[in-house]
Amino acid sequence: MNLTQNPFIKFLNLEIPLGSTIVITPRSILIILFVFFITWLVLKTFKKIIHRALSNEAKIKFKSIFSFFNYFIYIVVILVTIDTLGLNLTGFFAASAALLVGFGLALQTFIQDIISGVFIIADQAVHVGDIIQIDGQIGKVENITLRTTRAVTRDNKVLIIPNHIFLTKILYNWTENGALIRESVSVGVAYDTDTELLQKHLIELALNHPLIHKENKPIVLFEDFGDNALKFTIVFSMSNSFNLYKVKSDLRFSMNKLFKEKGIEIPYPQRTVSIINSIEN
Numbered sequence: 001m002n003l004t005q006n007p008f009i010k011f012l013n014l015e016i017p018l019g020s021t022i023v024i025t026p027r028s029i030l031i032i033l034f035v036f037f038i039t040w041l042v043l044k045t046f047k048k049i050i051h052r053a054l055s056n057e058a059k060i061k062f063k064s065i066f067s068f069f070n071y072f073i074y075i076v077v078i079l080v081t082i083d084t085l086g087l088n089l090t091g092f093f094a095a096s097a098a099l100l101v102g103f104g105l106a107l108q109t110f111i112q113d114i115i116s117g118v119f120i121i122a123d124q125a126v127h128v129g130d131i132i133q134i135d136g137q138i139g140k141v142e143n144i145t146l147r148t149t150r151a152v153t154r155d156n157k158v159l160i161i162p163n164h165i166f167l168t169k170i171l172y173n174w175t176e177n178g179a180l181i182r183e184s185v186s187v188g189v190a191y192d193t194d195t196e197l198l199q200k201h202l203i204e205l206a207l208n209h210p211l212i213h214k215e216n217k218p219i220v221l222f223e224d225f226g227d228n229a230l231k232f233t234i235v236f237s238m239s240n241s242f243n244l245y246k247v248k249s250d251l252r253f254s255m256n257k258l259f260k261e262k263g264i265e266i267p268y269p270q271r272t273v274s275i276i277n278s279i280e281n
Contacts, residue, residue, distance in 0.1 A: 035081045036074070043070060067146060109164065110147065116163035117146035126166070126173060131241045133172035134165065140242055154242065174241045180213070181241045185251045188229030190265040195222065195230065198264065202234045205254050211247050213237040229267045 047066060120126055121144060130141045132151060139151030139159045149166070151159040174181055189198060199220040206218035216237035223231040238247060259266060 032078065032081055035077060039074065039077050043073065109162070112164040113147040113162050116167050117144070117148075120144065120149070120163055120166055121146075125171075127175075129175070131174040133174065134161065134169050154245070180216070180237055180239055181244075182216075182235060182237050183241075183244055183248070184233045184235045185248050185255075186223070186231065186233045187255055188226055188231050188266060189259075190267045191230060193230060193264055195232075197262075198232065201258055201262065202232070202255070205258055206234055206236045206251065208254075209236075209247060209250060211238050211240060211243055213239070228269050 050066075126132060126141055126144065126149065128141050128144060132139060132141060137153065137159055139153045141149060141151045142158075143150040147163060149161045149163060151161065153159060202220050203218050206212050207214060212218065213236070218234055218236040221233045221235060223233050225231075234251070238244070258264070
């Protein structure tokens, strides 16, 4: 029996024109679907094998990266399959050139975000739970996806940051070197202040704060002899950097109370103004 005369074979090779230059057949459609199925099966198996060897945190990162490469592999597979089948899509691409250019421009920032997201997840520059500062905004990272990073500010507002911002702006990661951070509060006092007694009071004041580390004892630095005051800085350590501004505020309140109780003066800037009367002739 001649296979070319078989109705089923004839149906598979039936040419279906789509415009003047594009021709497809049921056979090519079935091959494309079969290749897609095999690709999906291979990727799914690969994902399962990798997942078994990863920790829970690594699984989240791998899922985001794998999603990007998943789409990339599908695009490569479909293009290779179309080329192998000999399907001519030149006319389609030529007719859609303007549309594709506009579509590409619209996706430019989107692709930047995706690529940036892959870099962020891969090099672990930012983790969930990190305290970050970017463009003057401070937030705690709650979620990292391929396109955006979500962070919650101190006033419970949600920052949705496009990932390409991390590659174009200066990023401060307050917890990159670990949860423990060192901070300081500066103050100026009058020249007749007992500096040794002041040092003792400031250290005690810092140690009494519940969020300041007791193991890493605060220190007081005599910074400079200012124009109007002796300049001191108290340096302390804390774990929860998200509450930093609250801790600094608390210390300033306590300093103000302490200075009033101990009679320590915070001097005002002093200026000498000379008034010269001119005599008009």
